[in-house]
Amino acid sequence: MAAQFGRRVVKGAATTAVAAVAVAALSASQAPGVTDTAQGRQSTGSQSSGDASDSATGNSPYYTDLPPLNSPTATPSAGTGSGTPDASTGDTEGGIPATVLDAYKKAEAALRESKPGCNLPWQLLAAIGKVESGQARGGRVDADGTTLSPILGPVLNGNGFARITDTDDGAYDGDTTHDRAVGPMQFIPSTWAWSGRDGNGDGKKDPNNIYDAALAAGGYLCRFGWDLSTREDLHKAILSYNHSTEYLNTVLTWLEYYRKGVHEVPDGTGTLPTDRSDDGAGASPDSTPPASRPPGGGTPTPKPPATPKPPATPKPPATPKPPATPDPTPTETVDHLEDAGTGKLTATAGDTFGEKITARTETEAGKAVGKVRVRFTIIGDTDAAFTGGEKVATVVTKTTGVATAPALQAGEKTGGFTVRVTVVGRTLPGLDYTATVTARQADALVRTGDAPLTCVPGGEFAERVEVKATYKDAVADGVEATATLVKAADDATENDKGPYFKGADDKPVRTLTGLTTDKDGLLKLPELYADDTAGTYLLRITTSGGATLTVELTVAAAGS
Known part of the structure; x- marks a missing residue:
């Protein structure tokens, strides 16, 4: 996570209290089977362990600010009846920069097509985007969705964070020694290498582009066949992004907030978070202790200034110990x-x-x-x-x-x-x-009927040829086949007279390719017609796998 963006006014006591209750409730609703490790990380089974290099962010720090108490639902503006945000209610914090919001919704639509069983809500991407980068630093992106400046997390050198040695030769994070989380959705390079997506169709997979990053985050959350409409899979997916109970609860809080309603704000004007998981997530340092208030009200009496203590005699600086070399990981x-x-x-x-x-x-x-x-x-x-x-x-x-x-x-x-x-x-x-x-194969072909196939010159055969394909006595479905009217049993050359199929503009066609057996191994050929030449003719059907069947066709005058 990048350095803090600034400070905002601390929420009131009521907000803090209710937020604490919300987090406690969310903690109680943890997915079954989720256990705390000694490092305060999460494990959700073999698919999500405490290995930081296998999480999307490398378990980098995130923003812990909670939503305001006010409902984010837009209120009607006077005289228009249209929904607009009411700044007096604090609803501006529920706004999402226009380009960022568009990226989340486009990612949801794409995943609905490619992974419909995942049921990914765009509000989940918005919740993760909020805690990872404050919605791309308040929507500081260009028209294509690329951040105006890179968003980098801290160096993952094991000093207060996970230790992940460089995996991208500095290509994404500019660091050739250790990895750093990159972009508005804070992917570490090793995860982006396989999960990166091109969300805006420009032919590139850029972790600093919100369209690419949002689609990649959606794909990451939808792996393992998870169904995010269920609580258990939703929790697993979020914990796989960052293995932390507090992270899970913070994301769930914003998810529920955005589900109640959201509106877009101009790019670059989004509300920026201030509290981070690695700085104590405490109150703003700008806050001061309140003045004492006399019983029954009245003007508060300021506390007298404390008598300054004489400065202590400085101690000589201690000789710094060389940092311990950590044991190598497996x-x-x-x-x-x-x-x-x-x-x-x-x-x-x-x-x-x-x-x-x-x-x-x-x-x-x-x-x-x-x-x-x-x-x-x-x-x-x-x-x-x-x-x-x-x-x-x-x-x-x-x-x-x-x-x-x-x-x-x-x-x-x-x-x-x-x-x-x-x-x-x-x-x-x-x-x-x-x-x-x-290719699918068949080793045997048989006709499904045994009635003679006859036709008068210039007429149409009454029966359509239907065959069944099998492979090792089992139904051979999806097998490709070719049907050709051949000259003779020992001459597979296409005939130039006799029966034919109709092609474009009713022109005679005597070879059909690209035929495929159905789920039952059946193949029914189109109608057959005869020209004016009487005689006995052969129709040969072949399939991948070597199965061949030759069917006799007779063209003769009626009664002969």
């Missing part, structure tokens, strides 16, 4: 990745790969390293995904140093793609695995 002891016995990765379109990818983290001496986060990323032009539809999965290595990726599910696109394995929080060379998706 992640920092990893020297390289090794394959842990992954087999050949092939699957038929639509099926689950029978083999799972396994990789092992090792020291330079080849010793296994446990409790290290390993990331599996699908790369390439493919619709394959891990279980739950995710393109990225993060797994903690066991004591044997082995991490096993979730099952791979093949999509409909055939061909090869890559799964890259990397160590979270390190810039070590990764491991690449090649996976291949093959």
Whole structure:
């Protein structure tokens, strides 16, 4: 989180009291299974641990200001009947800068299309944006949504914060020694590397752009198949962004506030927060103790100034001790990745790969390293995904140093793609695995009817040809097929006379490609017509996988 923006007047006693009650209530409603660690962080199971390098922000500091007591709902202005914010009610704090608000709503719409089961509300993005950067520092963004100056969190060097060594060579945060959270949604570089998105369609993934950052935050919150309309998954998602009970409660408070109503304010005019989680989150230093008031009211009598004490004799400065060198974390002891016995990765379109990818983290001496986060990323032009539809999965290595990726599910696109394995929080060379998706196959084709297929010259066949495809005696659905009217049983050349299908402008077509069997393995061909040439003809149907069926067609005068 960047340095403080300034100070605002401390809320009244009533506001503070009610805010405290709200936080206490939210604390009591914590998601089941959430436990405090010794560092005050949160653990929500294997998908969200206390490892700062696997949270969106690296558990960086955040703003702890709570919403005002007044309802944020806009009030009608006199004479117009339209809703406008009433500054006298304190509702200006509920305003969100126009471009920032637009980015949140566009991210919600995009996630509604790509992950409808997530049920992401834009108000959640607004709540996180509020506590992370004060809505991009009050909306100080340009017309494209990029912040006018970078928003950087503190150096994550282990001095009061998590320790995350540099993972981006300073590309995002300008620091080649340690990482820093970047942008209005405060992503650390190692998380942005896989979760970054292009939210404004400019071809770039920029953590300092609110459109890109908001869409990335939405995607981050929607991973693991979480449904944010449920309390448990909502809490898990928020805690995965920053592993802190106080963070969860603060975000939930703003979420409920924004759900009651919100309005936009001009960019650059948003209310800036003042209290941060790393500065005691206490009262403003500008506050002074109140003067004493006599019983029954009246003018308060100022307290007499205290008699100054003589200055103490200064002590000689103590010799500073050199800072202790922290023990390396398991992640920092990893020297390289090794394959842990992954087999050949092939699957038929639509099926689950029978083999799972396994990789092992090792020291330079080849010793296994446990409790290290390993990331599996699908790369390439493919619709394959891990279980739950995710393109990225993060797994903690066991004591044997082995991490096993979730099952791979093949999509409909055939061909090869890559799964890259990397160590979270390190810039070590990764491991690449090649996976291949093959077309659906059929090894047998049969007609579903046995009636002869006949037609008079210049007429239309009464029966449409329908076949059923199977593979190893099971229904072969989604199998591609080709139908061709051939010259002879030993000559697969397309015939130039006899039966035909109708193409554009009713022109004769004697080869059909791109046919596909349905969910029951059935394929019904279009109507067949005959020209004026009588005779016996052949229709040949072939599928991927080698299944072939030849059907006889007869063109003869009626009664012959």
